[in-house]
Amino acid sequence: MSSFERGLKILAEIATCGDATVDVVATRLGIPQSTTYRYFKTLKEHGFVQEDDGRYRPGRALLEMSGRNHSQSLLADIGTAVLKSIVDEVGETAVMVIRVGTQGMCLRRAEPDKSLKYSFAVNELLPLHAGAGQRILLAWAPADVVRQVLERDLPRFTDNTLTAQQIQASLPQIRSAGRLISRGELDVGSISLAVPVFCRGEIVCSLNIAGPETRCGSKSWINSAFNAMEEAALCLTSSLESATSFQSSREILNEHSYAG
Known part of the structure; x- marks a missing residue:
């Protein structure tokens, strides 16, 4: 393998898995750890990867190349207004969650004016194995990400937190239903509903509503909450696809102008 090929394979590994360590990538690609570390150091210096306590994730340069950074910026820009519209309709906390490597992250949130509510802090990292939004x-995560998450020691936050075997069995059902309810997986007495948001066939985030089950456990409330989220998800998809189409068209025009 040439030096260039090694660099490309490492970039592809990070782009696919979203989260990896030097030793795991070295073993998977058959490259010495010391050599792999030097590649990661160079990639980090140029913004292609970012490092957090020994784990490497896609950096700004790699995200921009894949288009994911643009989508996330758009989500952050329009997310609060979308979430507020959900809160106005259902009266409970609404959160937008994205995947960052093998974790979830709260990108945006909107809250009702109530004393008892369940919420995450913006930019808070969340476990992918617990909670409807995660x-x-x-x-819809790549198989390598699912494997990395489920092979770890999964912390149990409550008696309702699922085991790795239960989670693995639930994934096809979630993809088939396109929606999810979790009950008390992170906080005792809570109920959480979530739907995915897609852009050009790729999942970009989830919309999540959470509240106390005493207030939100009725079938009618759950149905109305899912209707509100699914409508918001369709609007987000339409906005993202329109914006990314405009961005792509502008890039093509720029390329032609440079060529001319």
Whole structure:
């Protein structure tokens, strides 16, 4: 393998898995660890990967090449308004969650004016194996990401937190249903509903509503909440696809102008 090929394979591995360590990538690609570390160091210096406590994730340069950074910026820009519209309709906390490597992250949130509510802090990292919004993302994650998550020691936050075997069995059902309810997986007494948001066939985030089951456990409330989220998800998909189409068209025009 040439030096260039090694670099490309490492980039492809990070882009696919979203989260990896030097030793795992070295073993998978058959490259010495010391050599792999030097590649990661160079990639980090040029913004292609970012490092967090020994784990490497796609950096800004790699995200921009894949188009994911543009989508996430758009989500952040329009997310709060979308979430507020959900809160106005259902009266509970609404959260937008994205996947960052093998974890979820709260990108945006909107909250009702109520004393008892369940929420995440913006930019808070979340476990992918617990909670409706995170498990929706896990259901559409690459196989390597699913394997990395489920092979770890999964912390149990409550008696309702699922085991790795239960999660693995649930993933096809989640993809088939296109929606998910979790009950008390992260907080006792809570209920959480989530739906995926897609852009050109790729999942970009999940929309998540959470509240106390005493307030949100009725069938009618659950149905109305899912209707509100699914409508918001369709609007987000339409906005993202229109914006990315415009961006692609502009890039093509720029290329032609440079060629001319």
